[in-house]
Amino acid sequence: MSFSFSQENLEKIAALKKRYPSPKALCLPCLWLVQYQEGYISLDAIDAISEQTTIPPMEVYRVATFYTMFHLEKREKLQVDVCKTLSCKLCGADDILQHLESKDVTINHVECLGSCGTAPVMQINDKNYENLTIEKVESILEELL
Amino acid sequence: MRECKIVSKKFHLPNSHTLSVARKNGGYEALEKLKEYSPTQIVAIIKASGLRGKGGGGASAGEKWELMPQNSEKPSFLVVNCDESEPGTFKDRQIISYDPHLLIEGIIITCYAIKAKQAYIYIRGEYKEYQDILQGAIDEAYGAGLLNACDITIHRGAGAYICGEKSALLESLEGKRGHPRLKPKQKEPEWYFGNPTLVNNVETIASVPFIVQNGAEAYRAFGTQKSPGTLLFAMSGHINTPGVYEAEFGTNMLEYIEQYGGGVKNGKKLKAVIPGGVSCGVLTAKECEGLTLDYEALRAVGSTLGTGGMIVMDADTSMPEVLKNILEFYHEESCGQCTPCREGSGWSDKIMKRVLDGEGSKEDLEKLFELADTMNGKTICVFAPSISIVLLSFLTKFRKEFEALVL
Ligand SMILES: Cc1cc2nc3c(=O)[nH]c(=O)nc-3n(C[C@H](O)[C@H](O)[C@H](O)COP(=O)(O)O)c2cc1C
Ligand code: SF4
Numbered sequence A: 001m002s003f004s005f006s007q008e009n010l011e012k013i014a015a016l017k018k019r020y021p022s023p024k025a026l027c028l029p030c031l032w033l034v035q036y037q038e039g040y041i042s043l044d045a046i047d048a049i050s051e052q053t054t055i056p057p058m059e060v061y062r063v064a065t066f067y068t069m070f071h072l073e074k075r076e077k078l079q080v081d082v083c084k085t086l087s088c089k090l091c092g093a094d095d096i097l098q099h100l101e102s103k104d105v106t107i108n109h110v111e112c113l114g115s116c117g118t119a120p121v122m123q124i125n126d127k128n129y130e131n132l133t134i135e136k137v138e139s140i141l142e143e144l145l
Numbered sequence B: 001m002r003e004c005k006i007v008s009k010k011f012h013l014p015n016s017h018t019l020s021v022a023r024k025n026g027g028y029e030a031l032e033k034l035k036e037y038s039p040t041q042i043v044a045i046i047k048a049s050g051l052r053g054k055g056g057g058g059a060s061a062g063e064k065w066e067l068m069p070q071n072s073e074k075p076s077f078l079v080v081n082c083d084e085s086e087p088g089t090f091k092d093r094q095i096i097s098y099d100p101h102l103l104i105e106g107i108i109i110t111c112y113a114i115k116a117k118q119a120y121i122y123i124r125g126e127y128k129e130y131q132d133i134l135q136g137a138i139d140e141a142y143g144a145g146l147l148n149a150c151d152i153t154i155h156r157g158a159g160a161y162i163c164g165e166k167s168a169l170l171e172s173l174e175g176k177r178g179h180p181r182l183k184p185k186q187k188e189p190e191w192y193f194g195n196p197t198l199v200n201n202v203e204t205i206a207s208v209p210f211i212v213q214n215g216a217e218a219y220r221a222f223g224t225q226k227s228p229g230t231l232l233f234a235m236s237g238h239i240n241t242p243g244v245y246e247a248e249f250g251t252n253m254l255e256y257i258e259q260y261g262g263g264v265k266n267g268k269k270l271k272a273v274i275p276g277g278v279s280c281g282v283l284t285a286k287e288c289e290g291l292t293l294d295y296e297a298l299r300a301v302g303s304t305l306g307t308g309g310m311i312v313m314d315a316d317t318s319m320p321e322v323l324k325n326i327l328e329f330y331h332e333e334s335c336g337q338c339t340p341c342r343e344g345s346g347w348s349d350k351i352m353k354r355v356l357d358g359e360g361s362k363e364d365l366e367k368l369f370e371l372a373d374t375m376n377g378k379t380i381c382v383f384a385p386s387i388s389i390v391l392l393s394f395l396t397k398f399r400k401e402f403e404a405l406v407l
């Protein structure tokens, strides 16, 4: 499947290039732009990023696979990232995880989301949902599914 | 315990993230001082204030600033560390969402002092919501002509704890995997594409305007001799009112937990506290008695102050389960460059699983001690030594709980 950056994204890239001493710095910003544009990062997109950043495609690929928030495959279902780290665990994350098992979503067990004071926490589409209870999870999913 | 708000002064105001509210409440007034002081004078004031880095290490900020060349042919850079991924830590997030202009003001002053024209804020990928607030504030600052002398660019990470380590962060900012670099023997700046670079935590930079405006002594009026000033301490876990509450260094830990945290949840007894993010050695309730929150006091009990993000655990908490949870985190987040870390984090996690499943043996516990030894001090960064400290603190202080599982 072929890939090309949207006009809007090409403009963003051009503006960003002025802010860094090397185009190589644009690797992560470009990976983000691709992921928002296409939903995932295809091999063709990696070639396009390589062209923009002067980083060899294989290296862009290595970078993309290092960071857990980049996806190299299409994701169909609603993605629910649930924090399973200590503060959330102490505040009942296991119950939330168990409850989610019965739902038509993809559950990702993630590490601390920086919301430990409002645990337990999950993140959907870049948004944090805090102080979770089973009832709260129910109403959030009802709205999103 | 006296209330002291240096960084969190405006947090409670409605629309505190906007330029107009910031301005009405003293925001950007410290910039006036830049007409009075030269860059080197600003560096001297920061050094005299005793400001210590608030990202976990507590290094002298002034000494780090002094390493930046004042007359370099290469451009200098400021990098603000907003990776905030240490479990139990959620303070920088309060600054960027409740007073982003304080951070921007601090960045403008710091760039002036180190003669940098470009500042990057490296923010963890999971903070998109707060990143948007911060970007809004930066746009407002540009609109008001506040960013004529330096540019601020937000750079978004993508889910890698290790990118909080400053050299890994710079690698990531150069478009690479977040692999920590070998440390130089001598003191020198950090390097970004070969250019001299200063890396400081969000809260460190947000403390700068107060110091520049009020002077080093005003800052030293808070805290202790060796740990001057305040910190956005935080509490989570089994606590009635978790959250972030600024306090001065030297504050009594249990009083802090009682006063701001409302004590342990459900009226239970305190069992243990991890003082500043999971990478600090755990403390028993007894060790917390009389303990003060400053770098020296925590070191004296064999732990560290870290980020000041305390995780509180009640009497019913299973310490082997807590240790397993922390080991999973390390196993997941090791960058994999060093063999003792890559293998040790995985092994210790697997061994603890076996122990918790009731299939462990005494030898397994011995093995954990051995692994702790192997991971200590033989790696590129202090990630692996932190695992050792954590392992040893749990295994020795709560030994009986672990032994009961392998009988
Ligand atoms: C494994 C590891 C993770 C770290 N994570 C962070 C972090 O998320 N935020 C931060 O400010 N510093 C973090 N640090 C500390 C940084 O390396 C660096 O010392 C700090 O950003 C310097 O700023 P400061 O002197 O103002 O604290 C981490 C260090 C290590 C070893
Ligand atoms: S100690 Fe661990 S995290 Fe640090 S560089 Fe080595 S492998 Fe990476």
Ligand code: FES
Pocket (backbone or CB within 6 Å): A083, A084, A085, A086, A087, A088, A089, A111, A112, A113, A114, A115, A116, A117, A119, A121, B087, B088, B089
């Ligand atoms: S432990 Fe879950 S958000 Fe920090």
